[in-house]
Amino acid sequence: MSKPIYTSSADAEAAFYDALARSDLDKMMSVWAEDDEVVCIHPGGPRLVGLAEIREIWRQMMANGARLDIEISQAVVTGNAMMAIHSVFERISIAESRRRSPLIAATNIYLRGALGWRMVMHHASPVPDADPLADLAPRIVH
């Protein structure tokens, strides 16, 4: 099965969070560039380098097939014709859970190649909880 081609970094990012929400490992890995230098850092976790390490941790994280609610907010996007940096806030909770999840800042970087836009970096870490009434409008300049 050939992998999908993402025609923008926004498409690739939508696929990334959709794959996470559905515990869809194949779709998750379709987002990542086939490059030895890809890097993934989950909140509180070690730095993972290369597709094999990254796939194995996602496999473990997705093994129970959880459905997740994912709220993405306050995107700051920059880049150029070949690269995009998305800085976003994530709140990720088990679907239908009422517990408020911690606030995570994620840096997602995408490069444009022959096979479309692919992720090369995901760096996520907890940040102090923002004022829930703070400006939630996305800030996008591209």
Next chain:
Amino acid sequence: MSKPIYTSSADAEAAFYDALARSDLDKMMSVWAEDDEVVCIHPGGPRLVGLAEIREIWRQMMANGARLDIEISQAVVTGNAMMAIHSVFERISIAESRRRSPLIAATNIYLRGALGWRMVMHHASPVPDADPLADLAPRIVH
């Protein structure tokens, strides 16, 4: 006084860590792109967006003029002619302190513009301490 022009992302990164080691705020800010979308996340701190917020936090952090020992290791570098992503481990301690500092993973992103290479993102967060005997050789592909 005109700002220096950094002719590679490696030059910009060297200036970044030298400025941090010496508590040199002007040099630190010379590394950052003059762009509304620059983002800085210090370990455990909030996401800062824009030069004014970023400068103010560095000013506070550097106010006591501390001299720091900074050890950078295990760089993974990727990018293209216009952009570079550096993933590094940092250990930062007060100069001549004997205490082992926590291990920090930093994602540093540089863009090339008319004024040379400038930083647009610094995302730093604690990671589990690596095996001190693990491979310390830099991995650089560019």
